Amino acid sequence: MDLVKKLQQVKDMYDEKGILTIYLSTDQTSNDQQKGEWKIRLKNGLKKLDEYNNLSSIENCKTFKNVQRKALDAIKSIQLELPRGIVLVAFPNGDIYLKKLQLQVENEFHWEKKPITKQLEKIKSNYPKEGILFLQKENVYMIETSLAEVTQEYSFELEVESNDWKQYEGLAARERKASGASHRDKFEQRLDANKLRWYKQLSDEINGKIKQNSIENLYLVGEKEIVSEFQKMLNIKKVTVIQKNYANLTSKQMIDQIVAS
CATH class of the missing domain: 3.30.960.10 (eRF1 domain 1)
Structure with missing residues (x-):
């Protein structure tokens, strides 16, 4: 409990x-x-x-x-x-x-x-329900945290062929392997034309989780351009932007550095 x-x-x-x-x-x-x-x-x-x-x-x-x-x-x-x-x-x-x-x-x-x-x-x-969004071009990781502990994790992976985001849950969410070079090339070619629609599609899902789980604070981590675009689409008042590379950290380590420090 x-x-x-x-x-x-x-x-x-x-x-x-x-x-x-x-x-x-x-x-x-x-x-x-x-x-x-x-x-x-x-x-x-x-x-x-x-x-x-x-x-x-x-x-x-x-x-x-x-x-x-x-x-x-x-x-x-x-x-x-x-x-x-x-x-x-x-x-x-x-x-x-x-x-x-x-x-x-x-x-x-x-x-x-x-x-x-x-x-x-x-x-x-002092420690309400919070969320961390780690934004990458092809993958978005969401960590829900309460009292500096992981309560839920999600991973959203963009599938270029279907023009849709595929969701994974639990600990396996951050164990996804990077896509191959050919996939990334195809992604880069279509990113400029579709990024706003893709981000809007995913932001609707994220906003739903924020509301459903009563998340009060949200931390955005990732490349400046992606974070800037995504921040405009979020329905939450308290947003903190962090421009550091946490790609090699576990979810718990990210929470320790971002929330509990």
Whole structure:
């Protein structure tokens, strides 16, 4: 379940015994994290909560320790594949919500009767659904992203013989091989005469996906001339043009450089 839906579920939950909320930075690319400092911060953050609960009722302290143990087990289960940050909400009945984020988070530890979702809501607001369009003469790649993660990928390949774009989906979308020389020659001969019609045809498809999937921001990457033509045909207010060559990057690497940087 995605963050938006889960946030709506957990934000109004209540438990008299207490609910544990953890925001933990685990970014291994950060200089202060490469020696496992996240483990120390996790230990110290939970220790402070434990000390606080020791001053309250014995029953409350017992509940906290049980929830804490289950939370630690959940975090340890993913320690070999740590993202940049994690958000965890743990309940006395044993339910746990753990979200791995490819984004930085501020370290926070809470033991309250309701989940503390303020930072989660801020993250959701700062990182709406976005799209990246990588435009080439014969191929257009579209990456949909939420919270700096790939949610969907599409590839549109122009077939000169049929005067139409063929769509591919999923991970295989960016594994298409470049066309042969004879195909490119034929394409170049017909490009000037047909490019506006071809781009308009594809832009209608892209605009449909933007509307259907509630994409708020769009990044256009590619050759200046193609990007300029295509931008005029898009029905979205927030467009950022990036003039760099990302041809050799994976979708995740593109997102890391464009969205999460």
